[in-house]
Amino acid sequence: MNGVHDMGGMHGLGPVGPEPCEPVFHEPWEGRVFALRARTARWLRGRDMGSHRFELERIAAADYLRMSYYARWFTVLVDRLLRCGLIATRELERGAADAGRPQPTLLPPSAGDQVSGGRLDVALTPRFRPAQPVRARNMHPRGHTRLPRYARGKLGTVVRTHGIFALQDTDETGQRLGDYPQHVYTVRFTARELWGDQASDRDSVYVDLWEGYLEPA
Amino acid sequence: MADDHEHQTVPSDIALRVKALESVLVEKEMVDRAELDAVVDTYENRIGPRNGARVVARAWTDPVYKARLLANATEAIAELGYGGAQGEHMVVVENAPKVHNLVVCTLCSCYPWPTLGLPPVWYKSAGYRSRAVIDPRGVLREFGLEPPDDVEIRVWDSTAEIRYLVLPERPADTEHLTEAELAELVTRDSMIGVATVASPRTGDAA
Numbered sequence: 001m002n003g004v005h006d007m008g009g010m011h012g013l014g015p016v017g018p019e020p021c022e023p024v025f026h027e028p029w030e031g032r033v034f035a036l037r038a039r040t041a042r043w044l045r046g047r048d049m050g051s052h053r054f055e056l057e058r059i060a061a062a063d064y065l066r067m068s069y070y071a072r073w074f075t076v077l078v079d080r081l082l083r084c085g086l087i088a089t090r091e092l093e094r095g096a097a098d099a100g101r102p103q104p105t106l107l108p109p110s111a112g113d114q115v116s117g118g119r120l121d122v123a124l125t126p127r128f129r130p131a132q133p134v135r136a137r138n139m140h141p142r143g144h145t146r147l148p149r150y151a152r153g154k155l156g157t158v159v160r161t162h163g164i165f166a167l168q169d170t171d172e173t174g175q176r177l178g179d180y181p182q183h184v185y186t187v188r189f190t191a192r193e194l195w196g197d198q199a200s201d202r203d204s205v206y207v208d209l210w211e212g213y214l215e216p217a
Numbered sequence: 218m219a220d221d222h223e224h225q226t227v228p229s230d231i232a233l234r235v236k237a238l239e240s241v242l243v244e245k246e247m248v249d250r251a252e253l254d255a256v257v258d259t260y261e262n263r264i265g266p267r268n269g270a271r272v273v274a275r276a277w278t279d280p281v282y283k284a285r286l287l288a289n290a291t292e293a294i295a296e297l298g299y300g301g302a303q304g305e306h307m308v309v310v311e312n313a314p315k316v317h318n319l320v321v322c323t324l325c326s327c328y329p330w331p332t333l334g335l336p337p338v339w340y341k342s343a344g345y346r347s348r349a350v351i352d353p354r355g356v357l358r359e360f361g362l363e364p365p366d367d368v369e370i371r372v373w374d375s376t377a378e379i380r381y382l383v384l385p386e387r388p389a390d391t392e393h394l395t396e397a398e399l400a401e402l403v404t405r406d407s408m409i410g411v412a413t414v415a416s417p418r419t420g421d422a423a
Contacts, residue, residue: 008323095237208377
């Protein structure tokens with residue numbers, strides 16, 4: 001989706017603001033959110049076909065920009081647990097489990113589960129090869145995609161192939177449509193191609209793209 | 218958050234809500250407190266940029282290792298015992314006198330956890346994610362780096378499952394240092410590409 005999360009190339013989003021001696025977690029609750037997300041993943045298996053990434057992207061733009069990173073994670077984690085019926089709003093409000101509710105059980109994985117991004121061992125001939133010129137498609141899907149807006153329609157060069165990975169894209173409701181195994185390539189775009197004459201004629205941006213995002217140029 | 222000023226001494230609303238969620242999930246036996254503690258401890262104390270620094274120092278001192286690292290980073294990093302979540306598909310990009318690499322994830326926060334730990338806030342900030350690709354030299358200036366015009370900047374946007382680690386240049390005057398001493402010089406920021414590694418004698422960057 002063309003959301004505010006896809007911010008490569010935008011202006012006006014403030015300074016970077018590095019912080020000296022930054023702690024891993026600024027508040028204890030941030031660490032708890034990180035750990036809760038890690039340890040609840042198995043409970044969402046077979047229940048929630050949504051993707052953590054897309055749920056983050058669907059946070060309303062103004063909220064997304066205002067919220068801290070782990071506050072976004074917490075919002076998405078709660079939404080998913082509620083949606084799957086693993087917890088209830090009342091329980092969350094009371095901070096205690098309802099006595100009458102049945103204990104959830106773990107479900108076996110299902111085909112639509114969010115796959116972690118492992119390389120897939122399937123036979124598939126790559127459509128492109130290193131040094132080949134390619135153009136990123138001009139596409140604007142409403143679901144999750146890993147083709148950033150700044151690269152769409154731009155001419156680049158394949159520099160490396162990485163093997164075959166499951167496509168992570170979803171439809172606009174967040175459902176993964178399947179693995180759609182595809183070769184992933186690193187594509188080099190010159191800064192001039194992306195940003196015009198104002199950019200350095202030496203610099204470039206390398207973007208990792210699934211094959212379906214590319215067409216021969 | 219709007220009432221922060223009135224209630225600075227009480228825990229923030231979100232801290233209470235996270236605590237409530239944790240209590241519910243513990244009570245339902247969906248998570249175990251000790252396991253949560255272990256996850257936090259792992260990323261606060263065990264997995265961090267010291268790991269990546271060891272990889273860099275090995276590459277600086279062992280040309281054969283460096284060749285393996287550049288050819289197959291995931292396997293070469295695993296030789297030192299590092300791997301797992303967010304490090305399954307590693308690529309190491311090498312800085313050189315005329316090449317400077319910079320890593321970003323414009324869409325989110327992708328970062329090589331086993332070698333660098335969890336990303337700092339600035340790496341996930343809108344300012345960094347938006348500008349690293351269109352104005353890398355401006356971003357580097359904010360970190361105090363000004364590569365000359367004849368240095369090529371390569372920005373790596375981690376949009377898929379590959380995670381990037383920058384191999385910074387070995388600073389001058391370090392011939393006498395051991396691998397462990399070299400690792401002490403290597404900073405997290407130099408492995409993201411927003412810093413270079415300073416020479417121990419002069420403090421000047423390479």
